[in-house]
Amino acid sequence: MASKYTSALxxxxxxxxxTTLAGCASEISRTATQFNPAAGxxxxxxxxxxxxxVTPSAGYSRTLKAGSTWKYVGRIxxxxxxxxxDDVFMLEGKHMHEAYCVIANNELVGFYLAVENAFSPLSxxxxxxxxxx
Amino acid sequence: xxxxxxxxxxxxFALLTGCAATGPxxxxxxxxxxxxxxxxxxxxxxxxxxxxxxxVTSDISLNGKVVGKSERASVFYVDQTPGNCxxxxxxxxxxxLTFTLAASETRYVHTSVSIGVFVGRINAKLVNAVDAxxxxxxxxxxxxxxxK
Numbered sequence: 001m002a003s004k005y006t007s008a009l010x011x012x013x014x015x016x017x018x019t020t021l022a023g024c025a026s027e028i029s030r031t032a033t034q035f036n037p038a039a040g041x042x043x044x045x046x047x048x049x050x051x052x053x054v055t056p057s058a059g060y061s062r063t064l065k066a067g068s069t070w071k072y073v074g075r076i077x078x079x080x081x082x083x084x085x086d087d088v089f090m091l092e093g094k095h096m097h098e099a100y101c102v103i104a105n106n107e108l109v110g111f112y113l114a115v116e117n118a119f120s121p122l123s124x125x126x127x128x129x130x131x132x133x
Numbered sequence: 134x135x136x137x138x139x140x141x142x143x144x145x146f147a148l149l150t151g152c153a154a155t156g157p158x159x160x161x162x163x164x165x166x167x168x169x170x171x172x173x174x175x176x177x178x179x180x181x182x183x184x185x186x187x188x189v190t191s192d193i194s195l196n197g198k199v200v201g202k203s204e205r206a207s208v209f210y211v212d213q214t215p216g217n218c219x220x221x222x223x224x225x226x227x228x229x230l231t232f233t234l235a236a237s238e239t240r241y242v243h244t245s246v247s248i249g250v251f252v253g254r255i256n257a258k259l260v261n262a263v264d265a266x267x268x269x270x271x272x273x274x275x276x277x278x279x280x281k
Contacts (some may be wrong), residue, residue, distance in 0.1 A: 115232065
């Protein structure tokens with residue numbers, strides 16, 4: 001009986017630690033970039049017409065909801081930067097980061113992390129079904 | 134072995150239960166909350182009234198300064214100078230949330246407990262205004278330590 005409990009005493013913590021560590025994500029992969037904000041008069045919007053789920057490197061999958069509206073807020077060398085409207089969008093790795101979509105040639109090429117002023121690439125790029133608004 | 138069972142049961146009980154925050158319901162005092170100054174943004178921090186991990190609490194830091202506490206069924210807000218925001222919570226590990234805040238903008242940060250190795254982890258995430266407002270009304274207003 002005692003050995004049964006002893007085994008449990010060892011096995012349970014190991015299982016918990018394994019499960020917890022296995023669930024740990026690493027930092028979102030990103031590189032520094034240069035953001036140029038849009039002019040105040042530039043009010044371009046896009047609407048995602050079909051739900052898209054993507055998985056950034058070293059992070060959890062994210063979904064761009066069908067019908068979500070995104071406003072053009074500027075540009076980085078990697079593409080045009082759009083921020084979600086009336087909702088929130090985040091990347092999650094070790095930490096959570098508010099993120100904006102980066103689009104080039106109607107493809108989602110990655111995400112812009114405003115606080116970190118960094119670009120998180122998406123590989124492969126994802127064609128984005130969208131309408132201009 | 135009896136002692137072992139009791140210790141395990143006590144540990145599980147302590148992890149799963151805890152006291153809810155005290156203070157008036159937010160719905161009762163919301164009308165008295167001052168309007169947001171034009172040159173500031175406002176950040177609401179709240180945690181749902183859920184039993185899991187209720188005993189796990191953490192200070193909430195905003196840009197390195199403690200502004201309040203994550204505890205069960207609580208809500209508070211701080212008015213903050215616009216710019217970059219880094220929210221941190223710390224139990225056995227530090228978790229961060231980064232976002233931007235504009236003047237006259239209100240953001241909502243939800244904290245919750247997830248399983249950790251020893252005491253659980255407190256995670257923070259942004260929530261949209263519609264979802265946040267519906268939940269905040271039923272929580273207890275604990276007041277925050279506003280950024281000066």
